Amino acid sequence: MSKLKYESPIIKQINAGITSKFGEMSTLKPTTHIANIPVKSLIEEYGSPLFVINEQTIRNTYQDAYHAFSTRYPNVQFAWSYKTNYIDAVCKVFHTEGAWAEVVSGFEYNKAIKNGVPGDKIIFNGPDKSDEDLTMAVQNNSPIHIDHFDELYSLIAIAEKLNKRAKVAIRVNMDTDIKPLWDRFGFNYENGQAWEAIKKIISSKNLDLIGLHTHIGTFILEPNAYYIAATKLADLAINVKNKFKHDIQYIDMGGGFASKNTLKGSYLSGTDLAPSFSDYAENITQALLNAGFSSEDLPLLILETGRALIDDAGSLLGTVLANKRLADGRRSMVMDFGVNILFTSFWYNHIISPAQECSLYTEETVMYGPLCMNIDVIRESINLPPLNKGDHVVVHRVGAYNMTQWMQFITLRPKVVMIDTNGKAHIIRESESNEYVSKLDITPEYLQEIDL
Ligand SMILES: *Cc1c(COP(=O)(O)O)cnc(C)c1O
DSSP, X not given: OOOOOOOOOOOOOOOTTSSOTTOSGGGGSOOOEETTEEHHHHHHHHOSSEEEEEHHHHHHHHHHHHHHHHTTOSOEEEEEEGGGOOOHHHHXXXXXXXXXXXXXXXXXXXXXXXTTOOGGGEEEOSSOOOHHHHHHHHHTTOOEEEOSHHHHHHHHHHHHXXXXXXXXXXXXXXXXXOSSOOOSSSXXXXXXXXXXXXXXXXXXXXXXXXXXXXXXXXXXXXXXXXXXXXHHHHHHHHHHHHHHOOOOOEEEOOOOBOOSOOBTTOSSOHHHHSOOHHHHHHHHHHHHHHTTOOGGGOOEEEEOOOHHHHGGGEEEEEEEEEEEEXXXXXXXXXXXXXXXXXXXXXXXXXXXXXXXXXXXXXXEEEEEOSSSSTTOXXXXXXXEOOOOTTOEEEEXXXXXXXXXXXXXXXXXXXXXXXXXXXXXXXXXXXXXXXXXXXXXXXXXXXXXXXOO
């Protein structure tokens, strides 16, 4: 029998308020495998830290979401929100499931083209579209979602010059009882600005109004907000039909569904709090079905769901660099991943599990990242069993926004691996190297030589 590992004894202050009524036991169960591959062997082969994407989870989640809508409404289309995770292989998984692309910049637009998405299936959103971007989108027949009047005027001029009719929608913002109001994007419904934009588009011979769009916010925990939003867009569509004899082809409800992560400061965990796809679908489709469209005029329903489709599929594997006692006696740990690659730790309390068998005894711990920066805190307080230098952990539900908002700061960004539906791992993004990062630096001739 091998000798048991020494674990130092702990005197623990009971910290009421840290667990909800459902307790925190799930954190204690080790996660030793991701999609049947041992965490240890993934780290041995690809290094630590390491992002791992489970392709099967993406497909299952997508199909659940699609099912929730398509069983309630005849005509549904998802468009993958590139900014949520634009690693090419991830986008391609969504495209093979049938999702179009939803992009918010020229950079993302070009990525979608390179991924083989036909132009008319790339929805072009966002407040920043250059004349060059707009020209490209008009030429490719992409649906352009106009954000403001200045863009509308540029687009009229560009389409006229190209002698083409641009396919457009407007982004509409509105009061959905969600505070604060997201009124910085698009045209406001309540003050009549959206209707002004519609009139200008209808009267322009170079613009073809094909849709109406909204994106009411993100991590919306109140499905009824979507009922209100869909009712308001449907009202605009029906007014367009009545006043201008013009059919709106689609209503695009944007993204914003909550994932199962737990927001900081939330008493209940995300798994108990997040509405299901069915809850959202019921609200949106009921609003459209109640709006007064005749059944043959029901517009296509587009959804641009981001985080709720990908968060669960991503895990971050990491390693303990050190254990430390803070001056006030609290235990702290230094990990090899920080806020540089786990941006969402600013607003989520991620579930973090040990990746090997561990003691049932836990101690409140501050979890730090490796950066030499005070802001680099992964969790201000997490109950964890004793972990030694070199032990591994798994951070759950990190698929959304981390692999796009991560920053190259102080250290290099790690590899991303995807485990396919047959259980085989593929590198889908290489780790950075010093050479890669320095490639864009230019040292002027007179600074080439230093002499110390
Ligand atoms: C970011 C964004 C989305 C995706 O939002 P989620 O909250 O991740 O679902 C969809 N549409 C637009 C216009 C966006 O900006």
